[in-house]
Amino acid sequence: MDEDSRIADAAEVPDDSTLLFTVRDGFDEREAILTRTAAGEVTAFENYCQHWTDVRLDKGSGATKRDGELVCGKHGALFEDDSGCCTYGPCEGAVLERIAVTVENGGVYLTDDDYEFVQVGSSMEYDLSSNRSLGF
Numbered sequence: 658m659d660e661d662s663r664i665a666d667a668a669e670v671p672d673d674s675t676l677l678f679t680v681r682d683g684f685d686e687r688e689a690i691l692t693r694t695a696a697g698e699v700t701a702f703e704n705y706c707q708h709w710t711d712v713r714l715d716k717g718s719g720a721t722k723r724d725g726e727l728v729c730g731k732h733g734a735l736f737e738d739d740s741g742c743c744t745y746g747p748c749e750g751a752v753l754e755r756i757a758v759t760v761e762n763g764g765v766y767l768t769d770d771d772y773e774f775v776q777v778g779s780s781m782e783y784d785l786s787s788n789r790s791l792g793f
Contacts, residue, residue, distance in 0.1 A: 658759075662767040662774050664691065667760045670699050674719030675727070677704065679780045680756065680772035687772075688779055689756050690715045691765060694739040695725045699765050701758045702741050707751035708732050717779060727753075 670676050675690040688704035706712040706729040714720040714727055714736075721728040726735040726744065734746025741753030757769035767774045
C-alpha cells in the first residue's frame with residue numbers, strides 16, 4: 658500500500674470510540690472517522706450527522722459509541738458502526754457517507770478514489786466560543 662494513504666496503525670482505532678482524520682475531495686477538506694465494529698473490522702465514514710450535516714459526530718476527542726452504534730451528541734441519533742445506518746433519531750433510515758479503507762500489515766489505509774488523505778485529526782479551525790451570544 659502507498660504510505661501516503663496510511664491513516665493510522667490499526668491498533669490505534671478504539672473499540673469504544675472513533676479516530677478523527679481529514680481527507681481532501683478536490684479543493685475541499687472534510688473530516689472523517691475510523692471506528693471498529695463489534696466483529697473487529699475497521700470502517701470509515703464522513704464525520705457528519707445526517708440530520709444536520711454541520712453537526713460533527715467526533716468533535717476531536719472521539720465520538721460516543723454505545724452497543725455498536727455511534728451516537729450523535731446533538732440529536733441522540735444512533736448509527737450502526739458497521740453500516741452507518743441510522744436506527745434511531747430524527748434521521749432514522751439515513752446512512753452515513755462511507756469512506757473506503759482497508760487494513761493491511763497492521764495499518765489502516767485510505768482506498769477511496771474520491772479522497773486524498775490529509776492528516777490524523779482535524780485540519781479545520783473551530784470557534785469553541787460559538788455557544789456564546791455576542792453582546793453589543
